[in-house]
Amino acid sequence: MKFIDLDTQYQRIKANVDQRMSAVLTHGQYIMGPEIQALETQLAEYVGVKHCIANASGTDAIMLALLACEIKPGDEIIMPPFSFFATAEMPVLLGAVPVYVDIDPKTYNLDASLVEAAITTKTKAIMPVSLYGQCADMDAINAIAKKHNLFVFEDAAQSFGATYQGRQSCSLSTIGCASFFPSKPLGCYGDGGACFTDDDDLALAMTELRVHGQSKRYYHTRVGFNGRLDTLQAAILLAKMDIFPEEVLLRQKVAQRYSDALQSHYTVPYINEGNMSIFAQYTIRVQHRDQVQATLQQAGIPTAVHYPVLLNEQPAIAGRDASKGRSFPHASAAAAQVLSLPMGPYLSEDDQDQVIEQLLKLT
Ligand SMILES: *Cc1c(COP(=O)(O)O)cnc(C)c1O
Numbered sequence: 001m002k003f004i005d006l007d008t009q010y011q012r013i014k015a016n017v018d019q020r021m022s023a024v025l026t027h028g029q030y031i032m033g034p035e036i037q038a039l040e041t042q043l044a045e046y047v048g049v050k051h052c053i054a055n056a057s058g059t060d061a062i063m064l065a066l067l068a069c070e071i072k073p074g075d076e077i078i079m080p081p082f083s084f085f086a087t088a089e090m091p092v093l094l095g096a097v098p099v100y101v102d103i104d105p106k107t108y109n110l111d112a113s114l115v116e117a118a119i120t121t122k123t124k125a126i127m128p129v130s131l132y133g134q135c136a137d138m139d140a141i142n143a144i145a146k147k148h149n150l151f152v153f154e155d156a157a158q159s160f161g162a163t164y165q166g167r168q169s170c171s172l173s174t175i176g177c178a179s180f181f182p183s184k185p186l187g188c189y190g191d192g193g194a195c196f197t198d199d200d201d202l203a204l205a206m207t208e209l210r211v212h213g214q215s216k217r218y219y220h221t222r223v224g225f226n227g228r229l230d231t232l233q234a235a236i237l238l239a240k241m242d243i244f245p246e247e248v249l250l251r252q253k254v255a256q257r258y259s260d261a262l263q264s265h266y267t268v269p270y271i272n273e274g275n276m277s278i279f280a281q282y283t284i285r286v287q288h289r290d291q292v293q294a295t296l297q298q299a300g301i302p303t304a305v306h307y308p309v310l311l312n313e314q315p316a317i318a319g320r321d322a323s324k325g326r327s328f329p330h331a332s333a334a335a336a337q338v339l340s341l342p343m344g345p346y347l348s349e350d351d352q353d354q355v356i357e358q359l360l361k362l363t
Pocket of ligand 1: 191
């Protein structure tokens with residue numbers, strides 16, 4: 001059994017992918033070819049915002065958002081300590097200072113009720129992470145941001161395709177940052193990402209920043225970097241978008257089936273009212289995680305831990321935050337207990353049943 005099965009998906013879309021890739025190889029515009037614009041138009045429409053800026057990874061998407069909003073050394077950014085490293089890494093790379101705020105133990109997302117107490121005169125932005133594919137508490141976060149004049153960046157690397165109060169992830173903040181890493185809900189066959197915004201000025205800034213800050217050929221008005229998406233990856237994403245809405249539904253089915261079978265014995269994902277998770281991960285909590293993982297491993301079932309070490313404890317950036325004196329009991333408990341199970345639109349019922357059977361045996 002695979003943790004995420006990309007083969008079955010490829011077999012399904014092979015003709016479409018191969019034909020679109022072949023078209024790129026024929027026209028030869030490998031950099032910023034017409035597929036980029038086509039993808040941006042389609043994704044902006046899907047998300048329901050004015051602008052999509054395709055780029056080279058979810059990490060670059062975060063960097064572009066920070067640069068566009070002119071985040072500077074010393075600026076504080078409020079974020080959860082329970083996320084992938086890039087959430088804090090890009091701010092720190094710019095000299096900005098993460099301020100960690102604990103998570104809601106049920107959803108694993110930033111606890112909005114703790115955010116206001118963490119705001120200082122240096123706070124410039126809030127960066128909620130829509131972890132495991134469920135949007136953070138965006139209305140509450142946006143209300144605080146509005147009151148204190150802060151930017152909001154949704155780290156939507158795991159949540160493209162999710163909805164919040166009927167609105168799409170990536171449309172819920174100043175800039176939404178998506179990742180198209182192969183194993184994300186919408187993934188390409190390499191690295192990829194995108195920024196989404198309704199703000200014309202920020203969109204122009206990000207469009208230029210991703211191409212060395214040039215406003216016309218060889219004329220550079222901003223300091224950016226090379227953060228473009230490959231045309232080939234855009235072609236692949238266009239093919240995948242043809243089946244993405246159906247995959248969203250298939251993911252719901254798998255998650256629902258897991259939850260029905262497991263909820264009497266395990267803490268299964270808790271989805272807030274008004275949210276539809278895309279289930280980038282299906283993550284439960286277990287007490288003796290090493291033992292559970294080993295047992296599943298022996299039965300041929302791969303699992304993963306997202307994430308075992310909190311951002312404030314990562315050696316590279318420990319002490320680089322301004323959350324001193326704060327503790328994160330809910331994030332710490334989650335880091336010790338979470339376990340992600342095999343997940344994906346093509347996970348067969350047989351495979352699901354195997355996972356369920358092994359987990360129930362352990363109870
Ligand atoms: C995957 C991920 C990223 C980084 O995306 P890449 O495309 O791998 O650079 C950032 N934040 C979170 C929460 C992620 O899961």
